[in-house]
Amino acid sequence: MLVLGLILLLLGIFLNISILWTIGVILLVVGAVLYLLGATGRAVGGRKHWY
Structure with a gap:
């Protein structure tokens, strides 16, 4: 989830799409x-562990 949030955040910044930026920060x-x-x-x- 951290990686997906970071990818969406970077895409939102570089492509200037605010909804991607917002979803990236939330994730x-x-x-x-x-x-x-x-x-x-x-x-x-x-659960203690997720596999």
């Missing part, structure tokens, strides 16, 4: 929160 924030929760060992969505 980056959500991905960072999920990463931090997973790194602390907290179960996310009822």
